[in-house]
Amino acid sequence: MxxxxxxxxxxxxxxxxxxxxxxxxxxxxxxxxFTRADTLRGSLTTPLRTCYDINYYHLDVKFDVDKKFISGNVLFKFTAVSDFDKLQFDLWNNLKIEKVVYKGQELKYTREFNAVFLTFPKNISKGSKDEFRVYYSGNPTIAKRAPWDGGVEYNTDSLGHAWVSTACQGMGASVWWPTKDQQEDEVDSALISISVPKGLKDVSNGRLRKVTDLKDGYIRFDWFVANPINNYDIEANIGDYTHFEGIYNGEKGKLTMDFWPLSYNLDKAKAQWGLDAPRMLKAFEHWFGPYPFYEDGYKLVESHHLGMEHQSGTAYGNHYKNGxxxxxxxxxxxxxxxxxxxxxxxxxxxxxxxxxxxxxxxxxxxxxxxxxxxxxxxxxxxxxxxxxxxxxxxxxxxxxxxxxxxxxxxxxxxxxxxxxxxxxxxxxxxxxxxxxxxxxxxxxxxxxxxxxxxxxxxxxxxxxxxxxxxxxxxxxxxxxxYKTIPILEIMFREGKAYARWTSTDAKDFAMPVKVRVNGGDYKFITPTKQFKPFELDGATKDTIEVDTFNYYIGVLVE
Incomplete structure (x- = not known):
């Protein structure tokens, strides 16, 4: 039964x-x-973080793939939310800070775990706009199992070309670049300049502004993000990429679609991505509204790891398979x-x-x-x-x-x-x-x-x-x-039906639920935590059905 x-x-x-x-x-x-390190990383309310609002980053980072070494600098542009002369940014402590420069002079700083405390020579006034630049280098944490246990992932493709990518959700972007590492304060826009060995390409978020031969065996790719972006989304993808493109006629007009598979997977990507990316946009614009980043376009980038939601540059590693x-x-x-x-x-x-x-x-x-x-x-x-x-x-x-x-x-x-x-x-x-x-x-x-x-x-x-x-x-x-799910208890006594919710911890829990007699139309009842009678013609303990197909609940009937 x-x-x-x-x-x-x-x-x-x-x-x-x-x-x-x-x-x-x-x-x-x-x-x-939880430790002080957890609080330094996760706190949203410390004055050393709330005192400034990030407006813009410029990452300028060089990847020495053979040595698994990175070096470069990050420009922080910010607005002072309150008066202050000290702030916190974040960088994992296995990476060395070479110097921090403000208005042409090096600033003093201290480090505690992965937090960096920067002291300015004078008070910065509320409402003012200012900036500083952090120079750094080192061997970033290598991802053990990206994207779940992330960092920087170093691999080679099937032809032996270097294939490098970043994936840092949860652990935070400060695993590979200095940043105000909290989701609450998204940067308004960003320029991402990634220098890679000649023969490789970098694909990052947003739109490619220019490619520069640095004359030292490296090429720099400059990508600009015009929309607010959370810092764990900022990415570097380095490999032997090729490119094809398309246009989606969406709710806000023509949306550019750019696809970056490895060179030898071009045909697979055209078949797989060319079908499902437009279908995805059709479905999600219908349900959720316009794609949120028309200015930056939509991209898919092949990665060695399974995938990550890097804004306007989704990382993809599903091997061109369905499911x-x-x-x-x-x-x-x-x-x-x-x-x-x-x-x-x-x-x-x-x-x-x-x-x-x-x-x-x-x-x-x-x-x-x-x-x-x-x-x-x-x-x-x-x-x-x-x-x-x-x-x-x-x-x-x-x-x-x-x-x-x-x-x-x-x-x-x-x-x-x-x-x-x-x-x-x-x-x-x-x-x-x-x-x-x-x-x-x-x-x-x-x-x-x-x-x-x-x-x-x-x-x-x-x-x-x-x-x-x-x-x-x-x-x-x-x-x-709460980890427990509600159980709907239904009881029949003397020809009457009663129902209540049990295994509930939420205050005033009284969720409407659909019930019916076998094969009939569903009717809503709204039980509480106390047994209350409800009307359902023809219902007995042998004929009543609860909509457990759409409700994730337990049911007990007696």
Whole structure:
């Protein structure tokens, strides 16, 4: 009977562990205790960080590939938010600071862990615009398993050409260049100048301004980013690249598409990227609004690692296969009809790059929405039922191991459930709202309201609740702050039906849920934490059905 299956399903969910590696494993490692180094890296509120607002970076970095050595300088342009004479920037302590120059003179600085404290010769006044330049060098941390355990990745392609890339989400951009290393303060624009040995090319974010022969065996590639960008997105990709291009006629006009595969993969890239990149743009502009970075264009760049959402320059390493390295993460078949990395990592252009969480603890804002975007892509081309089957199928990877929201102020992400559990939560919120056009309006409205902004948990949840016209905060609270999932208990006594939610920690949890008699139409009921009667003609413990297809919940019926 279905009721027995629902009971087994509920208990199975409570004991569930991930059955295979998630498409993008959680960042970093689980930490139970935090150190001063964590606070220096993750704090958003220290006066040494809040005193200045970054406006512009110019990275000028030379890669000595053979020695795995980098050298160069970074220009910081900023606006003073308050009066100050000391600030903090960040650079991993295995990299040497050669000097810091301000108005022609070298400044004093101290270092503690990966934080650098810079002292100015006089007070910098609130509202003033100023700048300094950091010269540095060294052997940056080599990625052990990019992008999850990142840094700088050194490889060779199948023809023996050097192939180098950066991937530093979570650990931070300061692993390879000096920066104010926090997501809250995005730079407004950036110039990225990467010098590489002759015979190789660099592909970075934004648009290529010029290529300069340095006459010393190196060539410099200058890329300009016109839009705000979070610093972990800034990338270098060095290899034997070739180039082809296209145009997408989008909501804001003609969007340039630039594709940079390795030279010998040109035909594969034309076939794979040429199909799925335009399809991705069609789906996501429909659901989320215009691609957020028309001024910088859209790019795909082949990488040795699996992929990263580098803004306007998505890194791609899925070997030109459909699915996730040829696998369907949903087990439904729908995931083999498109290239996972093209779709998922590009989805981050809207959630992660356009809308960026202020604190790493709220990475669910990036990953839950982008995971959910996969099902919307499926829905766009194969129908709503297919999209919902896809997101439902990904539940097999949910671990329910710890909260999705991490600890604030210490650069700490939460559970890897931010992907699949988060995606299922959003599909459930859509089901609760029960108005697909309103839901689409909410997704587009998020990207319009918070266009090119960094946001908090409350800003996102409050916006969705307001636009939905219902208080959804307890739902987000339960699924994001607690590892347990709600169980809907239904009880029949003397011909009457009663329901309540158990295994809930969120205050005032009273989530609407859909129930029906076998084969009939679904009806919403809104249980609370106390048993309350509900009306459903013909319902008995043997005939009642709960919509566990769209609701990620447990169910017990007696």
């Amino acid at each position: 279905q009721n027995k299956n629902m009971i087994k399903y509920a208990l199975g969910l409570l004991m569930a562990g991930a059955s295979f590696l998630p498409a993008k494993a959680q960042l970093g490692t689980v930490k139970e205790k 996730y390295l040829g696998r369907d993460l949903s087990g439904t078949g729908w995931g083999l009809k498109w290239d996972f990395i093209v779709i998922h990592e590009s989805g981050h252009e809207w959630f992660g790059n356009n809308i960026t969480s202020k604190d790493l603890a709220d990475m669910w804002i990036h990953e839950s929405f982008t995971n959910y975007s996969e099902s919307l892509f499926v829905e766009t081309f194969y129908g709503k039922q297919a999209g919902q089957e896809y997101v439902h199928g990904t539940r097999m990877a949910i671990a329910n191991d710890r909260p999705i929201v991490g600890a604030y102020g210490v650069n700490k992400e939460g559970s890897g459930d931010m992907y699949y559990k988060g995606g299922n939560m959003l599909n459930m919120v859509r089901t609760i709202i029960n108005d697909d056009e309103k839901w689409r309006g909410i997704l587009r409205g998020l990207n319009k309201t918070f266009y090119h902004q960094t946001v908090t948990y409350n800003q996102v949840v409050d916006y969705i609740s307001k636009e939905a016209g219902m208080n959804l905060a307890p739902v987000f609270d339960q699924y994001l702050h």
